[in-house]
Amino acid sequence: MTQLIDVDRIDPVVRELGDRFRAAGHEISLVGGPVRDLFLGRSSPDLDFTTDARPDDIVAVIASWADAWWEIGRAFGTIGMRRRGLTLEVTTYRAEAYDPDSRKPVVAFGSSLTEDLSRRDFTVNAMALRLPTFDLVDPFGGIRDLRERRLRTPGSPESSFADDPLRMMRAARFASQLMLTVDDDVMAAMRAMADRIDIVSAERVREELVRLIRGRDPRAGIDLLVSTGLADRILPEVSALRLETDEHHRHKDVYEHSLTVLEQAIELESGPDGPVPGPDFVLRFAALMHDVGKPATRRFEAGGAVSFRHHDVVGAKLTERRMRALRFDNDTIKAVVHLVELHMRFYGYGEAGWTDSAVRRYVTDAGDSLERLHRLTRSDVTTRNRRKAERLAFAYDDLEQRIADLADQEELAAIRPDLNGTDIMRILGIPPGPVVGRAYQYLLGLRMDRGPLAVDEAERLLRAWWDEQPR
Structure with missing residues (x-):
């Protein structure tokens, strides 16, 4: 069955490894995901092998051949190595089981390739190519299952x-x-x-x-x-999105809505050179989690309306808690939570309109998340009312154009007060401390509301603010 794959696509390093093990009297096979991906026409950055050789024997075969090797996985029968830019892992045939009360696998070395394959997760990963001949071993119908x-x-x-x-x-x-x-x-x-x-x-x-x-x-x-x-x-917060449907259908299915937002966000990802290259986990996970605050904030109002006040704030807290429980890194948590917290900020723009100050605050609050926020906000429109969808799209087009116009006039992405902390201390004759921070925030508010100010005008307004402060 080797005609099913193009052996020429396999790096020569693989055959070299097979030759070395055969010369040493051992079996070795390319196994699992890399074999599956060959049949799917995908490439695998890492290559996994299985062998009857024990860890000491593996080291003896590859020590003088590999550019580098390591034995962090020796307890599990695995020796890793690098050869001409490729990462390879060779593992002794094994059987693996979990103790019911343990997080760690109990490892026992096996005695045959078929036994090893029988312990793998799925049939599509329970295939091997014997080396160096590339004969296919597929005892559980992985090829058939891939086709089907x-x-x-x-x-x-x-x-x-x-x-x-x-x-x-x-x-x-x-x-x-x-x-x-x-x-x-x-x-x-x-x-x-x-x-x-x-x-x-x-x-x-x-x-x-x-x-x-x-x-x-x-x-x-x-x-x-x-x-x-x-x-x-x-992810209990996602399960909880399946709100029971009331008999009058006064609210949309939040779970289905969230999955649709996820799909629409994916469609708005950019190419590799764009502002949000896909697949982008932060955008996608924020799209999935953006409404997780709704179950806790749902209220039935007089007249039959349903409200979810402050679900963005509640959802941000729930998202952060879940991501910390899953041990995400701080930067990823911050990026996702920031989007969830901001995803409602745009609504109302079309009806009330925003001042230039409000646009500046939107950009400044979004910070590095602005491009993702654009995509999340657009994805959040799943209404079947065409006129409403068109109105929201037009409003967001207008907002993006205003952001672009203001960006041409000023550096929106890095808005700062017209005076810095050193200037504030010099002008007011005060030492470092909380008062400097309050003055800085006052000047930042002026910058948002009025745009760039001349230094002397900023100083005049700062002194006027200072005169009004209690001593």
């Missing part, structure tokens, strides 16, 4: 997920990334075993979630997490 776009496990899904509960998250990631349809028995096992995800470290869950969100169809992955109950454990 199906996601199955080599054995029972219950056994696979017991070995590593993170595989349930991985199923959702593959639904997004590879656009595979998860088999019914796999979904049933995910529902039955959803609580097992609790033993997996937050860091591992986070990495799978990021890959899911950055996939080709994150809606499919999120839907799978929600429908199986996994989201109740790792």
Whole structure:
């Protein structure tokens, strides 16, 4: 079956590695995701191999050949290396299982390639190419499942997920990334075993979630997490968006709305040289989370209206709490939360209009998030009322044009008061302290309201403000 792939696409380093192991009397195969991706026409930056050689034997084979090698994964039977710019990992055949009460896998070395493949997560990853001949080994029908776009496990899904509960998250990631349809028995096992995800470290869950969100169809992955109950454990704020529908249909389905916003935000991502190159996790995750404050703020008003006052503020707090629980880094948390907090700022612009001062504040408050905020705000329009959608689009077009016009006149992205802290202390004859900060904020407000001021005018206004301050 090797005619199914173009062996010439495989880097010569792979064959070299196979030759070395065969010369040493060991088996070795390219395995898992890299093999799957060869059949999908995708490239894999990292290459994984499996062998009957034990870690000491692996080191003996590659030590003089690799440009660099490391043994951080030795306890799991893995030796990593670099060769001519490629990263390769060679792992001893193994069986792996989770202790019910442990986050760490219990590793036992296996004795054959087929046994090793049987312990892998899904059939599409349970394929290997024996080296150096490139003979395909596919005992569980991975090629067939790729053709049929199906996601199955080599054995029972219950056994696979017991070995590593993170595989349930991985199923959702593959639904997004590879656009595979998860088999019914796999979904049933995910529902039955959803609580097992609790033993997996937050860091591992986070990495799978990021890959899911950055996939080709994150809606499919999120839907799978929600429908199986996994989201109740790792993203309960998203599950909670499925507000019960009242009989008079006085509000839209917030969950479906959020998924539509996510899809529309993806469509607005730019190319690699644009301002928001996709796939952009920050924009996508903010789109998914932007309305998570609605369940906690929903109120039924007189006359049948439904309100969600301050859901942006509440949602920002919920988003930050969830991202910290998933161990995201501070910069990513700050970027996502900032967008959630600002996503309602635009509404009302079309009706009331904004002064130049309000436009300046919008740009300044958005800061580095402005381009993402443009896209999130536009994506948040999911109404079926064409006239309303057109009115909102026109209003945002107008706002962007005003931002551009003001940017031509002044450096909006870096608005500062016309006097700095040193100037303030000199003019008022005061030392560093809180009063300098208050004066700075006063001058910044002037800058927002009036635009650039001459230095002498700024000084005059500062002295007038100072004369009014209590001593």
